[in-house]
Amino acid sequence: MSSVWLVSRSIRLRTFQIPIRRSTIHRYHSSLAIENEENEFAKRQLVISENNQWFYPQLTTLREGLTPTRLSSFRSKFESYNWPEAKRIDDVHLIEGRISSIRKSGKGMIFLDLTQDMTRVQVVLMNKMIGESKDQFSEYHDQFKKGDHVIAIGYPGVTNVGELSLKCTKRLKMASPIMHPIPPKLTSSSKRFSNRVVDYLVNTRSRDVIVARSKIINDIRKFLDNREFVEVSTPTIASNTKGANATPFTTSSKHIKKGDAPLELQLRVAPELWLKKLVIGGFDKVYEVSQVFRNEGIDSTHNPEFTTVEFYQSFTTLEELMKMTEDMFKQICETMKKYDVTKLHADKLLTSFQDNGFKKLEFIPEIQKATGHHLPTELTVESLTEYFSIINLPLPPTKSVPHLLDKLSSTYLEPQCTSVPTFIYHQPSAMSPLAKSTTMTYNDNMTYDISRRFELFINGSEYVNAYEEENSPLDQARKFKLQQQLRDNFHDDDSIVPDHKYLAAMEWGLPPTGGWGLGVDRLCMLLVGEKRIEEVLTFGTLPDVVR
Incomplete structure (x- = not known):
């Protein structure tokens, strides 16, 4: 409750007791503060436009010949320093960074926090140390705002409460100003991703997630580099992109013609065939961290542009690929449990497979176990349609053999993949046109054509797809032909275009080869505990990028 005084100029008329919520008063004062701040920054923008060179000086002139110390190095050097009685050393240091907070103590003292490289260092400014009157000191330093990039010169030391600081001997120097007030918080998802720059300035969690992503990718590289893999870059744009069941983005070249018409080009849907060509060419261990592009739907775990890691190693079996997967995931979890943003989920994942090992589900036996009915040995559209009728399962929209089998997997196998990493392996060969095939006999002497392939699932989501590569050009040609028939007969756009x-x-000879692919974005989501893919992408999903 609050009293509101109604006043007309200097005449007090009457006091009314009006019930007003404290939250209403708080919002009123907050809106006034925001309005005042916006007016202040509008004036600042005018001052900047009239003094452009002062606000955006050349860096070398600001440094005055001094060598800058990165804040992380400054903190490492002086964090455990044995300080003299004066609580400082007279060794001039220059540091640079963005102002993350400003605290004033009267007109003659200011405490700033500078941030750089995700590290914070306090800066202490006192009029006496700089050699100015309080009025001069205050008038000059009042122009600095939270968010400005600045340079500070002075002596390393600690405050009376032991806070590591740089005690300035010179005025603070402007390196680059901020022209808008940083909002105190930003929680709306639409606002965060429509202005990701401000999101990063306001929400440390958003920055921490992107840093964690970098560390995860770096650890994958380290795992492969330590095993003497060669990192390569393969074409992102080509006349035909193959290597995955996906719809490509298309464009054309103004300078490369097919006859008189511009040559149609596509963004790659996968680097697989390029990498296998390198194996044929003598690169026995290759990998690529790459962006791939698929002109398909967007949801919480899918974006048309995403990051993958693929590696290929000659003379490698499916079982060896499984072992490498387990070793890589263990290494990544051991690394990422050191960081606050990933510790909880890395620990949880590590514990799940340290206690139980990676779970394994063999496709055909597990389908038969879940449904109580044997799969037909001849996997045709007709036999599978009848099978769906027997087990009372609705048919998928595309009634090709791969889609029918995928429906069985998503219904009966993938839901079994909980928090323990799970290999679904030995998928029927019709599902894996680029994988090596063989025959496998199960109960009752029923023989099936299966692929030497596995997919790794965690909590119902796929993370890894790997297999022994088909290395017979004759068998690969036959499988390509079957893929073309799927496109012609079922309008199956997910089938691979023959290459x-x-x-x-x-x-020219592809040796027996193991190939492996990981969805990096999903792994990052798993380890930072995010449910939506845009949280681990620097600027969100495609709608956020083009908004």
Whole structure:
């Protein structure tokens, strides 16, 4: 409750007791503060426009010949320093960074926090140390705002409460100003991703997630580099992109013609065939961390542009690929449990497979176990349609053999993949046109064509797809032909377009090879505990990027 005085100029008329919520008063004062701040920054923008050179000086002139010390190095050097009685050393240091907070103590003392490289260092400014009157000191330093990039010169030391600081011997120097007030908070998802720059300035969690992503990718590289893999870059744009069941983005070249018309080009959907060509060419261990592009739907775990890691190693079996997967995930979890943003989920994942090991579900036996019915040995559209009828399962929209089998997997196998990493392996060969095939006999002497392939699932989501590569150009040609029939007969856009150049390359000899692919974005989501893919992408999903 609050009293409101109604006043007309200097005449007090009457006091009314009006019930007003404290939250209403708080919002009123907050809106006034925001309005005042916006007016202040509007004036600042005018001052900046009239004094552009002062606000955006050349860096070398600001440094005055001094060598800058990064804040992380400054903190490492002086954090455990044995300070003299004066609580400082007379050794001039220059540090640089963004002002993250300003605290004033009268007109003659200011405490600033500078941040750089995710590290914070306090800066202490006193009029006496700089050699100015309080009025001069205050008038000059009042122009600095939270968010400005500045340079500070002075002596390393500690305050009376032991806070590591730089005690300035010179005025603070402007390196680059901020022209808008930083909001105190930003929680709305639409606002965060429509202005990701401000999100990073306001929300340390958003920055921490992107840093964690970098560390995860770096650890994957370290795992492969330590095993003497060669990192490569393969074409992102080409006349035909193959290597995955996906719809590509298309464009054209103004300078490369097919006849008189511009040559149609596509962004890659996967680097797989390029990498296998390198194996044929003598690179026995190769990998690529790459962006791939698929002109498909967007949801909480899918974006048309995403990051993958693929590696290929000659003379490698499916079982060896499984072991490498387990070793890599263990290493990543051991690394990421050191960081606050990933510790909880890395520890949880590590514990789940240290206690139980990676779980394994063999496709055909597990389907038969879940449904109580044997799969037909001849996996045709007709036999599978009848099977769906027997087990009372609705048919998928595309009624090709791969889609029917995928429906069985998503219904009966993937839900079994909980927090323990789970390999679903030996998928029927019809689901894996680029994988090595063999026959497998199960109960009652029923023989099936299966692929030497696995997919790794955690909590129902796929993370890794790997297999022994088909290395016979004759068998690969036959499988490509079957893929073309799927496109023609079922309008199955997910089927792979035959690549005759790749078949020609295979004739030079692809050794027995293990291939492996990981969805980096999903792994990052898992380890930082995010449910939506935009949280681990620097500027969100495609709608956020083009908004």
